[in-house]
Amino acid sequence: MLRNKIYYNLKPLVPRYLQIMLRRFLVNRKRKKYRNIWPIDEKACITPQNWSGWPGNKEFAFVLMHDVDTQKGHDRVNDLVNLEETLGLKSSFYFCPGRYNVSSELRKRLVVKGFEVGVHGLKHDGKLYMSKETFQRSSVIINDYIREWTSVGFSSPSMHCNLEWNHDLNIEYDISTFDTDPFEPYPAGVQTIFPFWVSNNSTQNGYVELPYTIPQDFTVFVLMQEKNIDVWKTKLDWIAKHGGMALMNVHPDYINFKNGQCSLEEYPVKFYKEFLSYVMNKYENRYWNPLPMDMARFWRGNILNTNNVYEYAKKSVI
Numbered sequence: 001m002l003r004n005k006i007y008y009n010l011k012p013l014v015p016r017y018l019q020i021m022l023r024r025f026l027v028n029r030k031r032k033k034y035r036n037i038w039p040i041d042e043k044a045c046i047t048p049q050n051w052s053g054w055p056g057n058k059e060f061a062f063v064l065m066h067d068v069d070t071q072k073g074h075d076r077v078n079d080l081v082n083l084e085e086t087l088g089l090k091s092s093f094y095f096c097p098g099r100y101n102v103s104s105e106l107r108k109r110l111v112v113k114g115f116e117v118g119v120h121g122l123k124h125d126g127k128l129y130m131s132k133e134t135f136q137r138s139s140v141i142i143n144d145y146i147r148e149w150t151s152v153g154f155s156s157p158s159m160h161c162n163l164e165w166n167h168d169l170n171i172e173y174d175i176s177t178f179d180t181d182p183f184e185p186y187p188a189g190v191q192t193i194f195p196f197w198v199s200n201n202s203t204q205n206g207y208v209e210l211p212y213t214i215p216q217d218f219t220v221f222v223l224m225q226e227k228n229i230d231v232w233k234t235k236l237d238w239i240a241k242h243g244g245m246a247l248m249n250v251h252p253d254y255i256n257f258k259n260g261q262c263s264l265e266e267y268p269v270k271f272y273k274e275f276l277s278y279v280m281n282k283y284e285n286r287y288w289n290p291l292p293m294d295m296a297r298f299w300r301g302n303i304l305n306t307n308n309v310y311e312y313a314k315k316s317v318i
Contacts, residue, residue: 020222173208
């Protein structure tokens with residue numbers, strides 16, 4: 001989209017508070033228009049062909065991930081880890097190596113604790129997918145980080161993506177799409193609450209795409225300025241009812257872990273704590289909580305071992 005290309009070229013010149021105020025205006029103007037497909041798009045609950053269910057006969061899958069957009073978010077990772085560890089949950093963290101310094105000690109500590117580390121684009125400047133040539137140059141550098149970090153997963157900044165181009169990345173899975181989110185810069189949803197295989201000419205050559213299915217925290221609490229977790233609960237209950245994958249992307253950058261007043265782009269940690277407690281109490285022993293890499297390996301094995309090939313058509317949203 002030309003509009004987005006212009007925006008990302010001008011973005012460094014626009015003060016952050018003005019960026020947020022503009023996005024708030026646009027999101028709230030669109031919200032009523034898209035109420036029939038957000039936060040729930042009824043078309044997204046179709047079960048993949050020959051679907052045999054989640055491990056342990058669990059009713060649904062609950063996957064936690066964290067894009068770390070800035071140095072501030074990087075410095076808050078331990079706070080998020082401590083919270084999830086206390087509850088017995090595991091998640092993955094995706095770092096942006098071309099934007100800030102990523103601590104090797106932090107990465108190693110996360111893995112030792114049973115969490116996962118992945119790559120979150122490169123510079124987070126909105127330009128990664130501007131052209132195939134740009135992406136191919138950047139993919140060489142991204143693959144170096146994937147190898148150095150022994151990662152298998154990639155998460156695209158701002159959910160920009162081109163599923164075909166992503167075959168240049170040495171990954172087992174990608175998180176760059178969503179079932180429905182008309183408020184993203186590139187709003188085309190994949191209309192499924194299940195993972196899907198992105199083939200590169202054969203089912204043996206490709207990667208698993210994991211769309212996020214729980215609305216992003218930045219959208220709900222910073223842009224829409226919601227004062228409770230009703231949107232999250234409504235979507236989670238719908239996904240659980242249909243036996244899908246509830247994949248949630250929460251950013252440490254925007255969580256206020258202290259009791260003080262939140263900044264323009266923060267929300268209180270109590271919202272995340274309340275939601276995790278809601279899931280664990282209402283659905284105790286009824287959900288599977290894998291790391292994204294374990295989800296991808298389960299899905300790939302399910303595809304290859306049962307011929308359950310649910311492949312979303314190759315899609316470019318840029």
